[in-house]
Amino acid sequence: MRVEVDLDRCEGNAICVGIDPDLFDLNDDEQAEVKLAPIPADRQAHAEQAIAECPRAALRRADD
Template sequence: MKIDVDFDRCEGHGLCEDQAPEIFRLDDDGDLHVKMDDIPEDRAAAARSAIAACPVAALRERA
């Protein structure tokens, strides 16, 4: 699976990092970094939880 991030929409709340710290990281400036280009199947549930947790809908699963 892949994740698209709308960086213009992201406000740095960090809920994605809370849900899936192995996939998402916010730096000291509050900028989001996705640690993996391809999310392995064993991490897909955590990635989907992170997508659902984003309060500004900045994350989405790429079809």
């Protein structure tokens, strides 16, 4: 599993970072970026939670 960020939608609310700061971060433009790809199995629940809770629906699951 991978997570992709739609940078046109991301407002840098950092909900994803709050869910798992080892998985998500904000870049220099204050937009989300995924730090791990593919997502390790033990972090996939956090990734799914971040996708579901993103207020701008800027995250999406991308299966390899």
